[in-house]
Amino acid sequence: xxxxxxxxxxxxxxxxxxxxxxxxxxxxxxxxxxxxxxxxxxxxxxxxxxxxxxxxxxxxxxxxxxxxxxxxxxxxxxxxxxxxxxxxxxxxxxxxxxxxxxxxxxxxxxxxxxxxxxxxxxxxxxxxxxxxxxxxxxxxxxxxxxxxxxxxxxxxxxxxxxxxxxxxxxxxxxxxxxxxxxxxxxxxxxxxxxxxxxxxxxxxxxxxxxxxxxxxxxxxxxxxxxxxxxxxxxxxxxxxxxxxxxxxxxxxxxxxxxxxxxxxxxxxxxxxxxxxxxxxxxxxxxxxx
Numbered sequence: 001x002x003x004x005x006x007x008x009x010x011x012x013x014x015x016x017x018x019x020x021x022x023x024x025x026x027x028x029x030x031x032x033x034x035x036x037x038x039x040x041x042x043x044x045x046x047x048x049x050x051x052x053x054x055x056x057x058x059x060x061x062x063x064x065x066x067x068x069x070x071x072x073x074x075x076x077x078x079x080x081x082x083x084x085x086x087x088x089x090x091x092x093x094x095x096x097x098x099x100x101x102x103x104x105x106x107x108x109x110x111x112x113x114x115x116x117x118x119x120x121x122x123x124x125x126x127x128x129x130x131x132x133x134x135x136x137x138x139x140x141x142x143x144x145x146x147x148x149x150x151x152x153x154x155x156x157x158x159x160x161x162x163x164x165x166x167x168x169x170x171x172x173x174x175x176x177x178x179x180x181x182x183x184x185x186x187x188x189x190x191x192x193x194x195x196x197x198x199x200x201x202x203x204x205x206x207x208x209x210x211x212x213x214x215x216x217x218x219x220x221x222x223x224x225x226x227x228x229x230x231x232x233x234x235x236x237x238x239x240x241x242x243x244x245x246x247x248x249x250x251x252x253x254x255x256x257x258x259x260x261x262x263x264x265x266x267x268x269x270x271x272x273x274x275x276x277x278x279x280x281x282x283x284x285x286x287x288x289x
Contacts, residue, residue, distance in 0.1 A: 004066055004073070004111060006288060007260055011103045012062060016080055019096065023056035026084055033057050040079045041072075070112040077108060098166075129260065135161055136257035142197075143228075154197045155181055158226065161253075165264045184224075186264055192217070195226045202227040204238035207280075211243055224248060224267065231281055241278035246270040255284040 016025050025033060037045040043064070050063045061080075065073045081104055088095070097103070138160075142153050155172055159182055162169035167184040182193040194210045196202055207225060214223045221244075228250035236247075246267070256266050261284065269287045274280050 008107055008110065009062055010265065010288075011107050012065065012077075013058070014097050015100060015104060016061070016084065017058050023058050025057040025061050026080070027087065028057060030057065036079075036083070037076075041076060043072075043076075073111055074108055077104070131164060132257050132260045135164060136254065139253060139257065147197075151195075151197050154228070155195055158182060158193065158195055161263055165262045167264055186267055189220065189222055190218075191222045191224050191267070193224050193226065197228045199229060201230045201232045202235060203232050204235035207231075207235060207239040207245070207247075211239075211245060214244060222246075222271075226253075228253075236279075236281055239280070241280070243280055245280055246274050247281040249281075249283075252284040259284075259288065261288060 018024050018026065028036060034044075034046050037043040045060055045064060049067060050060045053059045053063050061076075065076065068076075135157075138157055142150060142157055145153055159169045159171050162182075162184040167186055169184040170182055172181045181195040184191050184193065192214060194206075194213075196206070202225070206227075210223055210225050214221055223245035224247075225245055226248045230249040230251070231247055248266070248270070252266070255261075256263060266284055266287075269284075270282060273282045273287060
């Protein structure tokens with residue numbers, strides 16, 4: 001059985017699931033998906049053994065990868081990547097996944113595949129296990145600081161955290177009449193950041209103040225409210241929906257770093273969840289089940 005982790009499955013989603021067609025694999029129909037596995041890999045992907053988690057093409061693919069041995073999983077991933085790249089280059093489409101080839105190589109190496117040296121530089125890994133540990137240790141160290149230096153240290157930590165995942169963070173800056181704790185860029189969208197480290201959970205009033213700050217900026221500006229203690233249920237309900245901010249608490253940060261989830265992916269998941277449900281807060285452990 002291939003040793004695939006949750007984050008490996010997310011890489012499979014990113015590389016082979018079309019952004020606008022959930023449950024699909026590349027441009028395959030059910031018929032061509034079956035033909036591809038039969039012709040390229042001599043595999044019956046329609047076998048009931050690969051339908052334990054559902055019958056969509058993506059669910060069957062992921063079940064197959066988690067069922068077969070490492071060698072077979074590597075073979076399927078390489079075959080799908082070759083097809084993907086052939087189609088992308090033939091159609092003249094730009095790459096929509098950041099460091100796509102690097103993610104593939106990292107995945108293949110992790111489950112035992114050998115990467116063929118193409119003569120160029122080795123793709124940059126999308127994450128570094130030591131980096132996650134160091135960031136989590138810094139977060140834990142911040143938790144035991146005295147209150148006054150802790151707030152400033154938390155803002156500095158968040159700037160490092162965002163930049164560790166290529167999010168072009170800026171530290172806090174003061175505008176006329178207001179303080180913004182920082183900002184970052186994700187998929188060409190600018191997010192303003194409000195960060196709080198206090199013993200009490202954040203209530204609706206603070207959320208409304210931050211939304212007011214966002215509302216005074218360009219219409220495309222978004223916001224992320226980070227509260228280490230979390231948010232009151234009444235506050236979230238009173239704040240309502242149809243807002244352009246999402247919320248992160250301390251447990252989210254700890255879970256993301258412990259489970260080696262890149263922060264850009266965490267924010268992306270929260271934004272998508274908010275867009276689909278109207279809810280500005282969903283826990284990392286719920287979004288990455």
